[in-house]
Amino acid sequence: MKLKRDVCIVGAGPGGALLAYLLAKQNISVILLERFKEIAKEFRGEHLNEEGEEILKKYGLFEKVEELGMLRMERLEYWEDGKLFKTVLPDPTIGHLGIHVPQSNLLTVLINEAKTFEQFSLMTSTTVIDLIKDEEGAIKGVKANQNGKEILIESNLVIGADGRYSIVRKKAGIDVTVRKHGYDLLWAKIPAPTNWEPTIKMALIDGMQLSLFTQTNGFIQIGWNIQQGSFPMLRKQPFTPFIEKLIKAFPQLERTVRSHIQSWSDFVLLDVYSNYAEQWGKKGVALIGDAVHTMTPTGAFGLNSAMKDADTLASILTEETMSELELIQCSKQRKKEVARLQEIQIEKEQTFAKQFVIYS
Structure with missing residues (x-):
């Protein structure tokens, strides 16, 4: 099977689902891929903050x-x-x-709202196995497997929203720095x-x-x-x-x-670990959420940061502008904030015991 979309998003967690909804709302054709059969899988980081x-x-x-x-x-x-x-x-x-907010509730709303747009499509039980590249090495889509059937999806942009073990990041050759806590x-x-x-x-x-x-x-x-x-x-x-x-x-x-x-x-x-990639994308691919900056559970920043990535990226991308320049612009907006949040996590972890000094 061969398909063609403007954007292919890998990973139907909160970041990927929100981005799919926002892009479809902007009349950008988008396909959202999820390796699990059910979208509403159990998730442990389910706390929204004010962001x-x-x-x-x-x-x-x-x-x-x-x-x-x-x-x-x-x-x-x-x-x-x-x-x-x-x-x-x-x-x-x-x-x-x-x-x-139970992830099932959040994802139900995001997916249902996205489905109101003809430009949105969803494929579950679909595992990405490789990226499609042209002769110059630019990424042009993904190769996936759905219940044993090979699917080729051609797209102008692939979004890796597939978590800390991101296959998109791995296949794109983007390195991360891992920090143990x-x-x-x-x-x-x-x-x-x-x-x-x-x-x-x-x-x-x-x-x-x-x-x-x-x-x-x-x-x-x-x-x-x-x-x-x-x-x-x-x-x-x-x-x-x-x-x-x-x-x-x-x-x-x-x-x-x-x-x-x-x-x-x-x-x-x-x-538990955090990671951070200096490179948030390259020609034809962009990463969001845990795929590019895994957070520890401290402070419950992970879910909210992924949604902020999606919101920022959606505000930059249009049907006409999906170039590497826009991706670099988006990552610049987010890098400093993510680095700040990860430093806050470390500070909170290192000073937690001090909360009990006065009592002792």
């Missing part, structure tokens, strides 16, 4: 996402030995400390106790950060930092003493923790 909120409101999308469900965080709390000792309230002009992350999701309020709660366990993020539909997401590379050894140790530390930090969670976290297999391990 992401502003982008959605800018295009009249925020209210539509809100109708499907979201939850505003009312405060940030710091706990020590089961006791609250510090509370941070939101700026009244913002009204929250982040908004939990000294920790990995254990995720778990548990039902919230009755009357649990929409908060973010923090504790310090063995010098490492433990975070609780309230989610929609009555759940809590646990993010527990552990020493980098320590999980294989950790899981060989008895499970009970480890989980007792969580219960000691937040006694109100004892019943739900004991019911829903009963072995190491109830945690999901995230290999």
